[in-house]
Amino acid sequence: MLTMIRNYCPWAPRIYQTGFNTSGAFSINSLPTTNELSSVKASLSEWNFLFFGIKQNSVTQVLEAVTVPTTLSEFPVMQKHVVAPLPQSLLMDALLKAIAHRINESQHPAHPSNYKAALLFDNSVQISELYPLFTYFTEGVIYYPLSVSLIEADLLSVRRSHAVNIILIVTDAQLGAYIRDKAFAIGLLGSRYRWFVHGPRFINNGWTIRSMNVTSLEFGRIDDAITAKVLSTTGAFIHDLLAIWTPYLKQYMCEEKNPVNQTVNGFTGLFKLNPDGSARRLTWQIEIYAGMGYHRVQVGVWSSSGRFEMLSRPDPPRTSADILAEMRSSKFLVATLLSPPYVQYAEGASGCSQCRGSDLTGMYIEICKTVLNNLGITNYEFVLQGDAAYGVKTGDVWNGVIGTVMDGKAMLGCAPITINTNRFEAVDFTQVIHSSRESLLLRKRSTDPLMLVFQFILPLHYSIWLSILGVLILVALVLFVMNKIAPNSDSNYNFYNSVFFTFAEVVQGTAGTTPSQISSRIVVSFFWFFTMFLFLSYVANYAVFRTLDGVRQQVTSMETLIQNREYECGSLNNTVTDSLLQSSAYLHMQQVYLLMSETFSNGSVSDISAALSLVNDRTRNFVLISDSLQNKYYSEIGCDLVSTGDFYDLKNAMILPKDTEYKHLIDVQLANMTQEIASLQTKFFTVHQSAKNSCYDGSFDSVVRYYIPKDAWPIEPGALTLTDTLGIAVINLVGCCVAVALAGMERLIGHIQRRRSGIRREQQVVKASEVKFRRPNV
Structure with a gap:
C-alpha cells in the first residue's frame, strides 16, 4: 500500500517523513468491563492509531463509543470502520436464490420438497438464523454444527443418508479445506450431491473433478483474489479495510488539497468514504461460481441492493471420458473379504490388509482385475474387510463390505454379495455375475x-x-x-x-x-x-x-436337519442366511433358525475358517448353512465332508455406491466377459487331485477306512449297503482261507502219513523176506 502511494507522489515531503504500520491490536470476544474499556482507550491513544477495523459483533457499539484523539490535524479523531460480517439474513437470501436457480436449471428440475439439505455451519451462524432454509426445504434439513472432532462422522452420516442431495457449508478457509479433503475421500464430491459453499475456497487439490455441482458464493472475483493472495473470507475483509484506508493515507502523504469523498469497490461490496475519515458500506456483493479449480467459471452475482443475475448454465452432460478421467486420477479402492475360492491369497502372499492386485486371487478378484484393467484403471488397491462381513444392517448402520462402500471408503465391493431387497436400497449392484443356492455342509458321521x-x-x-x-x-x-x-x-x-x-x-x-x-x-x-x-x-x-x-445319519435337507437332534447348525456371520431363515414363511426354516440360535448366541460363525473348523471337528456334529458352490468346493477338498440339501436360489454380484455414475461402465465390461466368467468359475471351483486333503494319516483306523468301499451319498434310510455286509463277507472270506489252509495241512499230513505207512510196509516186506530165506541151524 505504501509503495503504491510513494510511486504515486514520489516528490511529496511527507513520503519520507512519515511512517505507517498496520497492527492487529485487540481481540475482544465479549462485552468489556469499565476497566478493560479504559485500558483499550489508553492503548489506542498511546499507539496513535488513525483507523480501527471492527468485526461487527456484540462489542461493536461499545467500541464505537470510544473516542481516541490523534496527533494529525487532518484526522483529529481515530476512525472506526466496520466491514464485517455479512448479516445472516442477507447470506440466507443469497444462498436461497442461488439454490433455487441451480435446482431449476438441472437436467431434471423438481420441486424443493424433493430435496433434503445437510447444513454444516460454524458458530458464526446461529441456528435461529437458519429459519429461511428450514422453510424452503420442506422435505427436511439436517443441521450439523461444525466441530473438527465430529466432521468425519458428520460427513459419513450425510453419505449414509441417501435422502440428502443438497449440502451447504459456511465456515472459514482452514476448516473448509479439511471438509473438502474428507468429503473427497468418501465420495461426497460426486455429481449426486449439490454443494453450496460460502467461506472456504474449494480449490481443486490436484484432483480431476469435472462435475460443476459445487456452487461457491465468493467475495470478489477469483482471479483478482488469487492475484491479491486473498484466499479466505477474513483476507477479503482485511483487503477491503486497506482499500478504505489507502485513499486517506494517499491524501495525507501526497498533501492533496481535495478531501476524500469517493466510492470504493472492495471485494465484499461498495463503500462510501467521507472527508472526515469515516466510511460506510453501501452494498454487499457476492460473486457466484460453478465448479472447482481450473473448471470454475463465474455464473452470477448477488448484491444487497436487490441485484441478482445468474447465467443459465446447466450441468454439462457427463461423458464416459469424464467419468473415467476421475476414476483414474486417484487410487481406486476396492473392498473385499477372504472367502475361498471367490477371494483368497495368492501363492506366497498372506497377512495384508491393503493388498496389491498380485497379493490376491480367486474368481471374483480376477473378474475385478480384468474389469479395472479394461477400463484403464491401473492404480487400484484391495482393502480386506476388517470385520470379515459381507454386510447386514444393525439399527441404522450397515457393516461389512456394504458399510465400507456406503461410507465411500471404497469405490467397489468385490465379493459375492447376494442380492436382496434391503441391500438393494443401500447400494447399487452390478449385473448378476453368478447364481448359486443355499446348501448344507456337514461331515459324515464318524464311526469306528x-x-x-x-x-x-x-x-x-x-x-x-x-x-x-x-x-x-x-x-x-x-x-x-x-x-x-x-x-x-x-x-x-x-x-x-x-x-x-x-x-x-x-x-x-x-x-x-x-x-x-x-x-x-x-x-x-x-x-x-x-x-x-x-x-x-x-x-x-x-x-x-x-x-x-x-x-x-441322514441329514439331506432342512427338514431332516430338524428331525436329527444330534446335529448343531449355523451360518456365516453377517450374511443373508440369518434374515432369510428368520423371515421365511416356511415353518421348518424358522425352526432351523431357532436351532442356530441355540448353537450360537447370534446364530452364526465369525468367518469361513472358524466354520470349517467346526465342521471338521470329529467331537461334534456341525452343519454349515452357506453358499452351495462353496460348500461343494469344501466337500471335495475336505475329508469325509458332503454338501447336500440345496434350497433357495441366490443371485450374486459386486456392489457400488448408490447412484454411482460408473455403474454402466462396469456392467458393459461384465456383459462382455460372460464366457470368461464361466471359465474362471470352472478354474477355481474344479478341485485337482493334488489339492484334495487325504484322510489317510497312517493310523490303523485310517488304513481300514481307506480300504472300505465308499457308499454313494445320500443313502436311502434303512437300506443295507456294501459296507453294512462287508463284515459278513470278511468272515466268510476268512473262513474260506482258514478252510483252504486246513485242507492244505490235511493234505500235507495225509501225504506224510501215507509216506510213513509206505515206508513201514516196505520195512515189513524186507523183514519178511529175511525170515523166509533164513535157514535154521541143524
Whole structure:
C-alpha cells in the first residue's frame, strides 16, 4: 500500500517523513468491563492509531463509543470502520436464490420438497438464523454444527443418508479445506450431491473433478483474489479495510488539497468514504461460481441492493471420458473379504490388509482385475474387510463390505454379495455375475471303522455274544458226555461233532441226524428253544438298529436337519442366511433358525475358517448353512465332508455406491466377459487331485477306512449297503482261507502219513523176506 502511494507522489515531503504500520491490536470476544474499556482507550491513544477495523459483533457499539484523539490535524479523531460480517439474513437470501436457480436449471428440475439439505455451519451462524432454509426445504434439513472432532462422522452420516442431495457449508478457509479433503475421500464430491459453499475456497487439490455441482458464493472475483493472495473470507475483509484506508493515507502523504469523498469497490461490496475519515458500506456483493479449480467459471452475482443475475448454465452432460478421467486420477479402492475360492491369497502372499492386485486371487478378484484393467484403471488397491462381513444392517448402520462402500471408503465391493431387497436400497449392484443356492455342509458321521464293517454284531452286547459262545461249548460238552454215558446208535457224538452240531443248529437249524437217546434229545430240545428266542431277539434288535442308524445319519435337507437332534447348525456371520431363515414363511426354516440360535448366541460363525473348523471337528456334529458352490468346493477338498440339501436360489454380484455414475461402465465390461466368467468359475471351483486333503494319516483306523468301499451319498434310510455286509463277507472270506489252509495241512499230513505207512510196509516186506530165506541151524 505504501509503495503504491510513494510511486504515486514520489516528490511529496511527507513520503519520507512519515511512517505507517498496520497492527492487529485487540481481540475482544465479549462485552468489556469499565476497566478493560479504559485500558483499550489508553492503548489506542498511546499507539496513535488513525483507523480501527471492527468485526461487527456484540462489542461493536461499545467500541464505537470510544473516542481516541490523534496527533494529525487532518484526522483529529481515530476512525472506526466496520466491514464485517455479512448479516445472516442477507447470506440466507443469497444462498436461497442461488439454490433455487441451480435446482431449476438441472437436467431434471423438481420441486424443493424433493430435496433434503445437510447444513454444516460454524458458530458464526446461529441456528435461529437458519429459519429461511428450514422453510424452503420442506422435505427436511439436517443441521450439523461444525466441530473438527465430529466432521468425519458428520460427513459419513450425510453419505449414509441417501435422502440428502443438497449440502451447504459456511465456515472459514482452514476448516473448509479439511471438509473438502474428507468429503473427497468418501465420495461426497460426486455429481449426486449439490454443494453450496460460502467461506472456504474449494480449490481443486490436484484432483480431476469435472462435475460443476459445487456452487461457491465468493467475495470478489477469483482471479483478482488469487492475484491479491486473498484466499479466505477474513483476507477479503482485511483487503477491503486497506482499500478504505489507502485513499486517506494517499491524501495525507501526497498533501492533496481535495478531501476524500469517493466510492470504493472492495471485494465484499461498495463503500462510501467521507472527508472526515469515516466510511460506510453501501452494498454487499457476492460473486457466484460453478465448479472447482481450473473448471470454475463465474455464473452470477448477488448484491444487497436487490441485484441478482445468474447465467443459465446447466450441468454439462457427463461423458464416459469424464467419468473415467476421475476414476483414474486417484487410487481406486476396492473392498473385499477372504472367502475361498471367490477371494483368497495368492501363492506366497498372506497377512495384508491393503493388498496389491498380485497379493490376491480367486474368481471374483480376477473378474475385478480384468474389469479395472479394461477400463484403464491401473492404480487400484484391495482393502480386506476388517470385520470379515459381507454386510447386514444393525439399527441404522450397515457393516461389512456394504458399510465400507456406503461410507465411500471404497469405490467397489468385490465379493459375492447376494442380492436382496434391503441391500438393494443401500447400494447399487452390478449385473448378476453368478447364481448359486443355499446348501448344507456337514461331515459324515464318524464311526469306528471296525465297528462299521462288523456292525452286524452291534444289535447284541458283546457279553451276549460271549454268553452264546459259552452256551455252544457247554451244550457240545454235555452232548459229548451224554454220548459216552448212553451212546447214540446213529451218530458218533464225539466232542468235535458235538461242537459242529450246536453251531449248525444256531446258524441254519437242524443239521444231520439228531441224537437217538432220550436224554440227549432233551438237551437238544432245550437248546432249540434257546436258539429260537436268540434268533427272534437278534432280528428285532437289528431291525431297530438299522432304522435308528438310518435316521441318525441322514441329514439331506432342512427338514431332516430338524428331525436329527444330534446335529448343531449355523451360518456365516453377517450374511443373508440369518434374515432369510428368520423371515421365511416356511415353518421348518424358522425352526432351523431357532436351532442356530441355540448353537450360537447370534446364530452364526465369525468367518469361513472358524466354520470349517467346526465342521471338521470329529467331537461334534456341525452343519454349515452357506453358499452351495462353496460348500461343494469344501466337500471335495475336505475329508469325509458332503454338501447336500440345496434350497433357495441366490443371485450374486459386486456392489457400488448408490447412484454411482460408473455403474454402466462396469456392467458393459461384465456383459462382455460372460464366457470368461464361466471359465474362471470352472478354474477355481474344479478341485485337482493334488489339492484334495487325504484322510489317510497312517493310523490303523485310517488304513481300514481307506480300504472300505465308499457308499454313494445320500443313502436311502434303512437300506443295507456294501459296507453294512462287508463284515459278513470278511468272515466268510476268512473262513474260506482258514478252510483252504486246513485242507492244505490235511493234505500235507495225509501225504506224510501215507509216506510213513509206505515206508513201514516196505520195512515189513524186507523183514519178511529175511525170515523166509533164513535157514535154521541143524
